[in-house]
Amino acid sequence: MYQLQQIPSETKIKKYLRHILFGKNLFCPVCGSRKVVQYETRYRCRTCRKKFSLFSHTWLSNMKLPYEKFWLLLWSWTTAIPIKQTKTLTRLSEKTVRYWFSAFRAHLPRETHVLERIVQLDEAYFRNAALLMGKQKGMRRLAYDVIFQPSVDRYQATQFLFQKVKPGTKLWTDGAAIYRGIERYWPLKEHRRDLHCKWEFGKTSEIEGVFGNYRTFVRRMYHHHWSENLEEYVREFCFRFSSPELFENPLFYLQKTLSLVPTCI
Numbered sequence: 170m171y172q173l174q175q176i177p178s179e180t181k182i183k184k185y186l187r188h189i190l191f192g193k194n195l196f197c198p199v200c201g202s203r204k205v206v207q208y209e210t211r212y213r214c215r216t217c218r219k220k221f222s223l224f225s226h227t228w229l230s231n232m233k234l235p236y237e238k239f240w241l242l243l244w245s246w247t248t249a250i251p252i253k254q255t256k257t258l259t260r261l262s263e264k265t266v267r268y269w270f271s272a273f274r275a276h277l278p279r280e281t282h283v284l285e286r287i288v289q290l291d292e293a294y295f296r297n298a299a300l301l302m303g304k305q306k307g308m309r310r311l312a313y314d315v316i317f318q319p320s321v322d323r324y325q326a327t328q329f330l331f332q333k334v335k336p337g338t339k340l341w342t343d344g345a346a347i348y349r350g351i352e353r354y355w356p357l358k359e360h361r362r363d364l365h366c367k368w369e370f371g372k373t374s375e376i377e378g379v380f381g382n383y384r385t386f387v388r389r390m391y392h393h394h395w396s397e398n399l400e401e402y403v404r405e406f407c408f409r410f411s412s413p414e415l416f417e418n419p420l421f422y423l424q425k426t427l428s429l430v431p432t433c434i
């Protein structure tokens with residue numbers, strides 16, 4: 170399998186993980202002592218006598234797969250290999266692949282963009298849920314709210330502006346009623362609306378393109394769309410869209426997301 174050539178050796182993966190978590194010198198994640206001895210695949214602290222492994226004090230503590238398989242699984246996720254192909258590639262069950270893909274997604278850093286200059290704002294509808302999303306025109310910057318209601322109302326649209334759009338922005342929307350007069354609630358430099366009934370579509374073309382990409386992404390990678398996971402999927406999609414560099418290599422993802430979880434002594 171040609172993909173396997175991209176997977177580093179177990180020794181190399183452990184070296185990467187060790188460096189991310191401990192820097193140059195290994196220490197005990199429980200008491201901080203540097204008197205640590207290695208035995209077999211684990212470590213033991215000579216001060217507090219606790220045993221640990223590279224993953225044991227991180228959010229990956231229940232990762233029991235061999236390191237190379239773990240890397241292949243993470244590589245599949247970062248490269249957006251669909252669930253079913255990943256299952257074949259890794260020889261893991263679909264349940265396991267879904268479990269870890271969901272965990273990788275859940276540990277993406279929290280990011281909030283405040284949009285400015287020209288912002289296109291629009292809604293997309295799913296079963297029992299709606300997505301309100303803004304895109305800064307010409308930039309890879311998105312902000313969104315997932316609303317577990319069949320439709321978006323004006324209150325939610327104004328809340329979105331309060332939290333995610335800088336005062337003095339130029340706002341472009343379609344002609345939906347929820348945006349009518351919205352400039353009275355938030356200081357906008359201008360508010361332009363397309364009237365779809367008059368075949369005007371240019372003001373929201375970028376954000377509508379993003380919605381199309383989102384739907385294709387979820388269908389292709391996850392094969393299903395469950396509205397209860399909408400927030401998670403959207404978050405992953407937005408990260409891929411605005412920070413593609415994080416997905417170039419499993420190592421970059423781990424550098425951003427992996428750290429020692431403080432333990433109570």
Ligand SMILES: [Zn+2]
Nearest residue numbers: 197200214217
């Ligand atoms: Zn210790």
